[in-house]
Amino acid sequence: MSRTHSAHLLALASATALLASAPADALIVYDPTNYASNVLQAARALEQINNQIRSLQNQATSLLNEGRNLASLPFSSLQALEAQVQQTRTLLTQAERLAYDVRQIDQAFSSRYGTVSASTSNAALVEGARDRWETSVAAFKEALKVQAGVVGNLDGTHSILNALLSRSQSATGALQAAQAGNQLVALQIRQVVDMTAVMAAASRAQAIEAARGATAEAEGRARFARFVKRGPRG
Structure with missing residues (x-):
């Protein structure tokens, strides 16, 4: 037996002896x-x-x-819209001589418009005609002021509209989209208010002028009746 073979046998025997002497839990299974x-x-x-x-x-x-x-919309046009509506209302309340008041209008038409008595003096007729003419002029002036105020709101309306459209397109949630939509509706309502004010002022001026014309015709008939009653002078 060679020396090398003997060494291998000795190593194998040693390993076997170590395994035999090792505890059971040290074995890997x-x-x-x-x-x-x-x-x-x-x-x-x-x-x-x-x-x-x-x-x-x-x-x-x-x-x-x-x-x-x-998330709330980080933009509000309500204050600007309210200011524009208030401006239009202020222009309407500044009506001179004949206000937008049912009682005043009724009293004015009872005293200054309508029938004219044939016994009314010429001086009274002239004074009444002048008063009605001044009222008509004031009404047309106020109608033009209201129209000018509404036209002046157009720039602000354009700016608010652009801002709201931009905010609505970039809305990040349902609340922002709803708020932008509500403000657009408010803008449309304000425009309707402006148009109503313009129509009211223009119609008022036309009605006053028509009343003035009707009263002038009544004055003409009263003067003619007085002339016929007195007869031509020699």
Whole structure:
């Protein structure tokens, strides 16, 4: 037997003796069934963790969307619109001589317009005609002022409209879109108010002028009746 072969046998015997003397729990035993069960449990645990992560991500996305939907529109045109409406109302309340008041109009038509007595003096007829003419002039002047005020609102209307359209297109949530839409509706209502004011002022001026013309005809008939009653002078 060679020396090398003898050394190999000696090493093998030593290893066998060490294994025989080692404690039982120091031995490593591979169990395929147990390994497969552990891998399956780890995979299931990982899947649960991934599901929890996805659930948290969905909740975070939902909260972000709710925050966007509840975010208020960082622009308000209501104050400017209210100021423009108030300006138009102020122009209407500045009506001279004959205001937008049912009682005043009724009294004016009872005293200054309508029938004319044939016994009214010439001086009174002239004074009444002058008063009615001045009232008509004032009414047309006020109608022009209202129209000028409404035209002056056009630049502000254009600026507000552009701002609202820009905000509505860039709205990040339902609340911002709704608020932008409401302000656009308010802008349209203000335009309707302006047009109503213009029509009211113009119609008022035309009505006063028509009343003045009718009263002038009544004065003419009264003067003619007085002339016929007195007869021509020789």
